[in-house]
Each structure stands twice: as structure tokens, then as C-alpha cells.
Amino acid sequence: MKAIYYLLFLLLLVLMPFQLFAQSETQEMVADRINLGVKYLAEKEHIKSIEELIGAKEIAIRNDWYLKAFNATLNIGTNYYLMLDYGEAFQYYLQAYDIAIKHLGPRQEMAVFNNIGVLYVEEKDFLKAEESFLKAYEIAKKLDDNQQIGTYGINLALVLHKLGKVDLASRYIEEALPLLINMPNVSLLARIAKTENLLLQHQYFAAEKLALEVLPQLENLSLLKEQITVNDKITLLLILTKIYEEQNQFKTAQDYALLARSLQDNVEERIEVYDRLATLYGKTDDFKTAMAYKDSVIISTDSLYAIKNSALFKSEKVKFQIKNYQHELMESKKALKSEKQFFYLLITAVVIFMGFLIWMYKNNSLKHKQRKRIIELELEKEKSDHLLLEEQHREKEATALLEKERLKNELEVKNRELTAKAMYMASKNELIEEVLQSLLQNTEITTNTSLKSQINDLKKHLKKDAQWDSFFVHFEELNQGFLDRLRAKHPQLTSNDIRFLTFLYMNLSYKEIASLLNITPQSCRKRKERISKKMDVPDNLPLHTYLASI
Template sequence: MPNITFHTKHIFSALLLFLVFGIQAFSKDIKQCDLLIQNGIDAMWEKDHVKSLELLTEARTLAEKNHWYKQLFLATNNIGANYYNLLDYGEALNYYLESYTIAVKHLEPKYEMIVLNNIAILYSKKKDFEKANEYFKKAYDIAVENKDEVKIGLYAMNLGNVANETNNLKKARDYFNESLPLLKSNPQFEILAKMAIAENDLLQKNYNQAQVTAETLLKTTKDLNYHDIGISLLMILSKSNFEQNNLDLASDYAQKIFARKPNLETKVAVFKLLSDINQKKMHFDLALQFKDSIIKAERELNEINNGRAFENNRVKFEIENYKKEIALNEAQLSNERKIFYSVLAIIIIVVFFVILTLRNLSVKHKQKKLIAERNEQIISLELEKKKSDNLLLEKMISEKETASLLEHEKLKNEIEQKNRKLSAKALYLSGRNELIEETLQSLSKLPEISNNNLLTNHIQTLKSHLKTDAEWDSFITHFEEVNQTFLNNLKTKHPKLNANDIRFITYIYMNLSTKEISSMLNITAEACRKRKERIANRMELSSEIPLYDYLSTL
């Protein structure tokens, strides 16, 4: 009996040491997970997205395995932020929705607010303002429920911006008036709210008030680069002066925007504004130059988007490889643990076998029972191995499915990019023809035009720039390459359509306005409308079904 007590004390001591070391290991693991997340966030701000995604993926795997929901939320949410910065909004939305589920099930309301705001911003970027309003409103309601004044003000401002975008100006003003006093503790947010109010005044045609507010903020704001505040204020000033026919001043403000190094999307908006200003000033040559600048900027933007799409796919491919390496490391670690446990079990069995030879029958009976329990543990380990193998197989299947989805997304992106190029070319032809026609109309009103050979030659030159059949042939060739299925279905279902009908339908399918189509075909808007009705009748469509909606179904 003394020997049994002695061994029992040793067993309890060993268990106590195991418990202490286990707690230390747990604490070390969770700190390591937090460090991975922080390093991943730092890499994201440094725009090293591959490294950031690798670190955050490793942290996410560790957190998911140990059910650390806060760390799992932070890792998942910041993976979504990486894809947002890479302009891969679809992938970003998937991770944001996953982090939202984690926040709702396991975390405090403040985490739910964070991801709801991220989702709403994402929908705003995609111009889906209905969804953006829905998620901003959810975040706002949670902030109100938790009496978080700064967050209430911030989300109210975001709701006001969405209302501005959807031209619900009175509702937008109510949100801004609510947010402004709540954001006084945060000067940067307060400036954004005041700027949003100026934008609201501009939309409500209170041009003087919008101009005064923008000029004041431009003079008093210290950091004009924060959220491109300087660019937004100059744009408000330019637009307000344009609407008041202060065209020279509007042009000066628009030109100042270029000094602040705007992105290509902003450049396109500025070029369009300058084109409108010069067209209003009857400076048609400059207006044409700025329209050409729009086309050039949009082409550069498409090239950048193509590069980003390639970069996104490359990042996803590398992350998938990294996940595969993690899975292999986990499998190797699991095998090592199994070997360790097997060796440990063998040692224990041998020790107990020696004890069995030295003790009486009662002790032998107890030792046999212990051996049986150890055998059950071995069987459990084998079952765990089979489970691990099944999980590995599932991961391999998941990786193949992901590769297929990537290929599908790549093809989809290529089609969208080609359609954007076609739309840009069509709109360019429309704008060019419209401007040339307006110029010809202005010149034709001059009484001395018939006696001036120089003006007559200029008019003939302008007429030569109108769209030709050769340009249409080039356009339809590119359209057929991108939308072959649509044209085949159209010709099959409606064989009575001639080439001119198909040409007209192509422009409608690209969602061009009646004004743009009439300009490209060099006909009046009324003739364009009647032609649309004749084609609908020839296709035997009901008058209740819009032609564009029907074409979309093909």
C-alpha cells in the first residue's frame, strides 16, 4: 500500500505540471495569434497584400481551430479589407459577411457595427445604394441602442451621403443636421459632415451657400489630403460656379484639382466638367480635347483594372498555395503527435507490464483494466487519423472547386472589360457626333457662310468626322466577339430583322439613351423613337414590355 500511494502522488504531480504547461502554451498561442493579426494589418497598410493575406490566413486557421472568436473575427474582417483594397469587391463581401456572422453569434455589438459599416461602404462603391442604406441603417440602430454618440454621428453622416447619391435631399439634410453636433469631438469627421452639407446645398441648387461653405473649409482645414477633402471642395466650387455661369472661375477651380494628383476616376469627372464648361463657352475645340482626354483616362483606368484583376488572381493563387502548405504542416504535425502518443502509450504499457509482474492478483486486475483503457485511447487516435484524412480530402476538393471559380471569374471579368471598352467607344462616337452636329447648326445660322469658302471647307471637314459604316463594321465585329450568344439568339428568334435593325438593337442592348443613339445614327430623336417602335412591332413584342428588358433576357 505505501508503494501505491507513492506512485499516486507522482501521477498527480505529473498531471499538475501538465496543466501548468498547458495553460502557458494556451496563453502563448493566443498571443501568437494576436501578433499574426497585427502584423497582417501592418502589411495591408503597407500594400503588401500577399504577405498580409498569408499572415491573416494563418491567424484565422489558428483562431478557428481553438474557437477564439474575437481573433477569428479580426482575421476574417481584415482579409476582406485586403480584397477591398485590391478592388475585388466580390471576395471582400464574402469575408465581410462571414465576419458579420461571427460577430452576431459570438461577439459584442461594437464588432457587428464595424463589419456592417464595411459592408455598406462596399455596396456604396458598387453603386448599390439600396443595400448600402440598409447596412448603414443597421449599424446606426446598433449605435443608438448602445448610446455611442460618435458612431451615431458617423453612421448618420454615411446615411446622409447615400441619401445625397439617391437625390433624397431633404432626408439627407436631416441626417447631416443630426450628425454634425455629435462629431464635434472628432474634427476630421466634423469636416466631412460639413462638406457633405455643402454637397447637399449644391444638389438643392443653393449655389451661393454651397460656395461659401466650401471656400471656408478650403481655407480652414489643415489636412486637405484626408479622404481627398481638398479635391472634393474644389469640385463643389467648380460645379457651383458652373451652374451660376461663372465659367472662367469654374474652369480655374477644376484646373486646381490636377495639382492635388487625383486618381483616374476623379480625372474623368474633371475632364467631363471642363468639357461641359468649354462647350458652354462655345470653345468647341477645347471641349473636343477634353472629351478625348476622357477616353484616354478611361482607357488607362481599364488597363489598371486589368492589372489589378491579374494581381488579385495572383494573390488568390498564392494564398491557396499557402493554405495548402498550412494543411500539409498540420498533417505532418498530427502524424508526429500520433507517433509521440503511440510511443508514450507503449512506454506506459511496458511500465505497467513490469508492475504487473511484481504485484499481487488484485493489482494485476487493476493494471489489465488500465491497459484496456489505453487500447481504447489508441482506437480513438486511429479514428482521429481517419477523420483527419477525410478532412484533408475535403480540403483538396474545396481547392479544386476554388480553382474552377477563379477561372470562371477570370472569364467573366474579361467579358465585362470588353463590354466596358465597347460602351466607351460607343459613347465617344455619340459625344463626338453630337458636338459636331451642334457646331454645324451654329455655323449654318451665319448669313455669310455661303460666300466664305474657308468656312465651307471647315464644315465639310467636320462632316467627314461623322460616324461611317467602316466604324460601325469595326464596332459590330468587336461586339460579336464579346456577345456572340446574344446575336445568335436574336437572329434565331427574329429572322425578319435586317442589318440596320440589328445595328439599332445593338445600341439599345448596350443601354444607350435615345439621344446618344440618334447622334450616332445622325437622325433626330423623334425618328429614333419611331424606329424603336417599328422594330418592337416587327419583333411582335407587347407594348407593355420595354425593348431593353426583353433584349436583356436573350
């Protein structure tokens, strides 16, 4: 047996290091290729970046490493976005979204929605951009990620400005500002968005004050390191030109526009700057300069189209090269497939060998299992015997409970019979009393001394307690010891009190007790209160409950 265990252990030691090493190397390789692709992306070497990212994506998908596949796909889309091929970028963002919803989670979905929103902004489709940014914002809300809530809230507000929804944009900005305290770069962007919002609300003084506060902070930052671009500074400068234009300070507006022109980061920003300068010089009646800037707008627009066409050509060239690269990947896949087949054969041989070892182990351990099974059966028998004893004990307890319930029911029946007898006695005495009263009202009987004497004897007979004594004897037979315990615990009780308490113990109603004692139900209630006080029964404890506990 020990020899078999040793062989199995040795076999695992031989196989496992190779498998673990291969898996670790492959994951490391994918991570390195993604990082290299991102590095090429930052250096704008898009062909190299896409080649690395596609290779990493293929390996990641083949091995079900979905997070790495997602990151690679998203960065491929970003390459195409920077190459101005928005259609191709959109396709890869959709692929990344598909990976996110099938295999990852809401955090990755959120990132895709934000990137798609940026694409829609570039295409000037602000309604679609609002929809995408809103989805990203709502996911951030569900995740309770304050920084992302603030970031996506600002993106949403900037798009809402384009759609003229100024008040709604203001609410998102005010929500985002306190959430971005620990992110100074995004916080500055949020303040730029608030400046634009104040401008659109015609709060020119407040907008000017905030813009002049933010502008020096942009100049003091290491812009690329803090992810604040020249375009953001140009945006703020153009907002200042609009603020001063609305206040008819055209010279100051021109100065800020000229400052924006000196930065000129990209063609699109240049077009907007030239357009602002043309408008401002037109308002100061410097039509020659205004026309010159209008010409610059046209020239820049033509340049932008040329750039886009060139970018499209480059994008198509990249697609062609990527197709070739994918073909090479297919060839490498075929080679990998043959290697896999060999590996599967090796695994099959190992499995057969291990099966043989397992068969030997089972064959040698059969007797041990049989002995173990015999012990288990004996334990099960002891357990079943114990359960049988417990079941018999429960049956005895159930029988005792049933017997107790039967005796209780018989006692209740006899108490009701005793009550009926008492009611009968009371009604009979009441009838006789009524007859006697009627006879005494007869003038012939009142003058007849002999009859009057006999009626008085009958009345005396009614006042005797022989029948009640008989009632108590029967009650004591049914409720043994109750009256003795009651008298011992409360010696101050009178015979009338005990009689009243007896009826309460039998659970008679006030109406029934009143009929037995020839009193009103109201008198019954008062007597019950008086007796409770005499017995010092707590106010929160019903008298019947107290009697049942004696």
C-alpha cells in the same frame, strides 16, 4: 493523505506551465500575425498580407478565438477590396459577418455592414449601399455609440445624395455634426457632406461659405495621419465648381476644377475632374479645350478598365498563391494532428494516474465520511424534532384562532337573535299604539269614561322600559363590559344615546334602527352625527369602528 495531496500538486505544477505557455504563445502569435498582415495591407503588399491573415485566421478558428478570427477575415476582405476584386471582398465580409452573429456581437456586425456598404458604393448600387449603411446606423443607435452614429449617419447621407433624397440626408447630417465634435477628421467630412447637401438644395450662398471655411482646414491637416485623403479635398473642390457653375461664375468654377486636376489622386477622381472641366469649358464656348478634356475622359476611362483588368489578374494570381499556402497549412495541420494524438495519450495516462490517486484518497477517507454522515444524521434528527415542535405550536395557534372565530360567530348569531327580539318588541308596541290611536278616534269610546281610562292605562304600560331593560340585560350578557366601558369613557351620554349606540354596535342599518326607535332613517343619520360630536370622535374615523375599539 498529505503525500497524495503533494503528488497531485506537483503533477499540476509540471503540466500547467507548459499548457499555459503554449496557449499564451499561440494567442500572441495570432495577434502578431494580424498586426503584420495589417502592416502589409497599409504598404499594399497584398499577397504577404493575405498570407499572414489567413494563417492567423486558421489558428484563431481552430482555438475558438472568434474576435481574432473576425479581425483577420475582415482585413482579408479589405485586401481584396483594395485590389478591386469586390466579389472576393464581399465573400470574406460575409464570412466575417457569420462569425459576428454566431460568436460575437452587434459592434462587429456594425463594422461589417459599413464595409459592405462601401462595396455597394463602388459598384454604384446605391440602394443596396443605403440598406447596409442604415443597418450599421441602427445598430449604433441601439449601442448608443454617438461617434459611430455620427460616422454612419454621414455615410448614409452621402448615399442619399446619390439617390436624390436630399431632405432625409439633411436630417442625418444635422444629427451627426454635434456627435462628431471630438473627431475632427470625421467632423470635416461631415461638413463636406453638408456643403454638398446645401448645393443640392440650391442654397448656393450658404454652400459656398461653408466650403470656403472647410477648404483651408483640409490644407492645414496632415492628411494621411488624420485619415483625410486627397480624394476628399478633390470632392470639395468639385462641389465648389458646381456652386459657381450654378451662379454662372464659370471662370471661378474652372479655377477650382484646375486645382482639383493638379491633385489627381486616382483615375476615377481624374475622370470626374476631366468631365467637369469639359462641361465648364463648353459653357464658355471654348469647345477646343472642352473636346480635349472629353478625350482625356475617354483615355482615363480606358486606363481605369486596364487598371481593373490588371487588378483582376493580380487578384487571380493571389488566389492561386493563397491556394498553395492553404495546401501548406493543411500539411501543417496533419503534423499538428499527430502531435495532438501524442498529447492526448499523455493526458490519458495522466488521467489514469490521477484516478488511481483519487481512488486511494477515497479509500482512506471512507471512515471519515461515515463519521461525518453520522453527525449529519444526528443534526438532521434534532432539526426534525425542532420542526415537529414548531408544527405542534402552529397547530395550537390555528386551533385557538378557530375557537376564537367560532365564539365570534356565536356572538354574531346571538346578537342577530337579540336584534330580532328587539324588532319584534318594537313591531308589537307599534301595533298596539296604532290600535290605541284607532280606538281613541271612536266617539263611543271617548264618551265612555271607563274604557277611556283603561286605554290610558295601556298607553302608560307601553311607555315603560321594562322590556328595553330586559334587552340591555341580554345584550350585556353577550357583549360583556361594553356598556360599562362606554358609560365610563363617555358619562355625558343619555340612555337614549346608549340605546342608539348599542344598535350601531350590533351593525344594524339605519332602516332597522329607525324601525326600533319609531323614527325616520334621516333622523337616525342626524342623531349619529350629533352623538359623534358629543363623543369627540374624529371626522375621519367611522363611529362603528370607534365603538368596536372600546
